[in-house]
Amino acid sequence: MPVVLAHKWLLITSLSLSLVGLLVQVQIPNLVRIGIDAALVAKTASLTRYVWLIAAFAVIQGVINYLARRYLLRTAYEIEYDLRNVLYSHLVRMPFGFYDKVQTGELMSRSGSDIRAVQMYLAFGPAILVQCTIAIFAFVLMLSINVPLAIVAMAAMPVVAVLGVYARRAIFPVSWLIQARLARIATTVDENVNGVRIVKAFATEQRQLTQLAGEADRLRWAYRREAEIRSWWSPTLESLPRLGLALVLLFGGWMVIDGHTSVGTIVAFNSYVLMLQPPFRMLGMLIMLSQRAAASAQRIYEVLDTKTDIIDGTVSAPLRGDIFFDHVGFEYPLGTKALHGLTLRVHAGETVAIVGRTGSGKSTLGRLLARYYDTTSGAVRLDGRDVRDYRLATLREQVGIVPDEPFLFSLSIRDNIAYGRPDAPLDEVVNAALAAGADAFIRELPKGYDTVVGERGYTLSGGQRQRIAIARALLINPPVLVLDDATSAIDVTVEHAIHAALKDLMAGRTTLIVAHRLSTIALADRVILVEDGRVVADGTHRELLATDPRYAAVLAEISEVSDSDSADDEVALA
Incomplete structure (x- = not known):
């Protein structure tokens, strides 16, 4: 939290711009609805006016998204920079006894891939959550247009939320295992590179290669297990919102036939349901990022929570040497x-x-x-x-x-x-x-x-x-x-x-x-x-x-x- 708060204005600027971009984005389907109903069905307005409005909104959204993305990436790099400095400044304070007990490869892994996993989550997690708020904006607009059809379009969302919780629980232990086995590979490589003269002196290259292959096999198993979990949960999370398209067409079609809504409304609702797909696709990625970051953060905390037993003194006097x-x-x-x-x-x-x-x-x-x-x-x-x-x-x-x-x-x-x-x-x-x-x-x-x-x-x-x-x-x-x-x-x-x-x-x-x-x-x-x-x-x-x-x-x-x-x-x- 202190690292994130150190860059709060940069992050707030990025998230605020993303939010404004979403507000602009959700207006476009509504303009399409009004344009279809007014210009094509009722023929009471000019279609050109709506075309130019939609194009203008698209340009504005593009500019806003560019700025939001730029500030977001800058935030990510600043956070990574701070995390590395925090970890390294802690490592240099550690006494010799600490290094007697830890492996260099473990520390390299925690200051490399683990920090990157935490950085990705801290920087992109809030942005993905902001993107997911498009569901709220879209739902509010849909309610303002047609309440029954809005409820039908969002019917799958509670199921998505429940599945997200189960996916999070399933991915966490595998994420921990992946980071730990990455550290083992880093240790093996570090020892073989630093000890290459001994390896060659005893002609044990093949044995060391076999050892590394064994570590890589264990990592591959963990990655395969993660892939199995993601291949089950991610498509499910992404596909459920698409059921809304079928429901909107079914119930919306009946309502159009019965004269309770317009064709433009169905087109707008389809656009809103399609808008929900990328956020929920990103929601699956957020779950994966969060669990890998949680595993990595715990591994980083294991180092940061290790207290040094060499406490600095206060005397700065020159020495005679007795x-x-x-x-x-x-x-x-x-x-x-x-x-x-x-x-x-x-x-x-x-x-x-x-x-x-x-x-x-x-x-x-x-x-x-x-x-x-x-x-x-x-x-x-x-x-x-x-x-x-x-x-x-x-x-x-x-x-x-x-x-x-x-x-x-x-x-x-x-x-x-x-x-x-x-x-x-x-x-x-x-x-x-x-x-x-x-x-x-x-x-x-x-x-x-x-x-x-x-x-x-x-x-x-x-x-x-x-x-x-x-x-x-x-x-x-x-x-x-x-x-x-x-x-x-x-x-x-x-x-x-x-x-x-x-x-x-x-x-x-x-x-x-x-x-x-x-x-x-x-x-x-x-x-x-x-x-x-x-x-x-x-x-x-x-x-x-x-x-x-x-x-x-x-x-x-x-x-x-x-x-x-x-x-x-x-x-x-x-």
């Missing part, structure tokens, strides 16, 4: 427990490496720090204040995170690096790329910094994507930087060059490094060993290596994974 994880416990939305009362302090300007086995909870620390998720228990504090007190925009502008799987947009490399600062001058973009070790390979590309990368950056290697992601984080110059295994896809020689640049950039900056390589630990002032979601050791690399066998065991496992890098790592750590 971090304190205060007995933090955390469980992911799907039930995976990541942290169990973890306590850790990182002083402002300190560089700390987080080391641990896979699944120990290392990456979760950065996600909680930037409030991608909120803690299940305990608190994460920045500069002595709970991160939940900060405005999300302020917090995320000052906590830069480089993930291990960087995402690049289908934009130029310059735009990808400047994503956090779109107005950044080229020299700053280049400096960030230099610090990330990306400038050399960027300049070798056909258009340099203006080269557009493919979807998700797949036209670049994994290491190149990571370097661009590092440059993107460095450009915003955050006081807190989280490198989540950000150099895992970069060869050791290039990594050492990046580390040399990062050492200068990390001076005075609080940095958390999730380390899966021994060489990365060389950047850190301290090393934290995390195990089962808890800090089990804290110290320098040499201290932990000498005193804690668990640390040595984790390093041994890391070395087994990356034997080719071990010699360089030992040199870096030395």
Whole structure:
């Protein structure tokens, strides 16, 4: 309702014009009646006068209908525009946990075909109802001409109304099923397109095609079921008003023979009955539109009614970078427990490496720090204040995170690096790329910094994507930087060059490094060993290596994974 009311004057103008057009339209059969009776039967008036009047009314109706249609379509597009913005603005407020539980294809379907179904109904539903009011106008005029014949002509209308209610009940569940199965197909296509490299790598194209065909078959069954329902109800709803033609001819003919009415009246009544057919044809379409829109609206409400558990704070203060994880416990939305009362302090300007086995909870620390998720228990504090007190925009502008799987947009490399600062001058973009070790390979590309990368950056290697992601984080110059295994896809020689640049950039900056390589630990002032979601050791690399066998065991496992890098790592750590 708020979306419709936002465009009420546009919609009212369209509906008012449609109403005026109907008033003009219903006058034409009456003019035909008068013209036949006066000019042809009684021969007391000129036929030419009525011909010109009818032509003038037709032209006026055409102009009015043109304007009404134009404003109606404009209303439809405005409503669709608003609905998409409402849904998208809600989606961008949703926390990471929401996206852990929903499928991309489902959201695409709800923001695409579901919104279109609601838009069609909101825009065209009122217009169809206005068109159906022609029955009222026609009935009033028929009553003014001949009451018994008017009642006979409209005798089928109550039956039409009852059948419309039954048709509505029959179509709704099928409409819901259609929208749900459209969403399943969208999900399947989305996963196959995004995962096409895996599909081809395992030669499972035929299996995926079979899966898609299965989903399409289920959708086809739903469409067939809808077609069966519509093929029964729609012709019935359309045909009933036509019975009025036979009744008018039968009873009207008797009345003409008995001298109770005129031939012109029968012609006019036939025209009025014919006028009722398009509205009732549209009434069948309105029932279909309303049920599909109702199903789609419920699916959209499922998203809009999902409340975010990440509530924006009010503090906008600049950060120094003093971090304190205060007995933090955390469980992911799907039930995976990541942290169990973890306590850790990182002083402002300190560089700390987080080391641990896979699944120990290392990456979760950065996600909680930037409030991608909120803690299940305990608190994460920045500069002595709970991160939940900060405005999300302020917090995320000052906590830069480089993930291990960087995402690049289908934009130029310059735009990808400047994503956090779109107005950044080229020299700053280049400096960030230099610090990330990306400038050399960027300049070798056909258009340099203006080269557009493919979807998700797949036209670049994994290491190149990571370097661009590092440059993107460095450009915003955050006081807190989280490198989540950000150099895992970069060869050791290039990594050492990046580390040399990062050492200068990390001076005075609080940095958390999730380390899966021994060489990365060389950047850190301290090393934290995390195990089962808890800090089990804290110290320098040499201290932990000498005193804690668990640390040595984790390093041994890391070395087994990356034997080719071990010699360089030992040199870096030395």
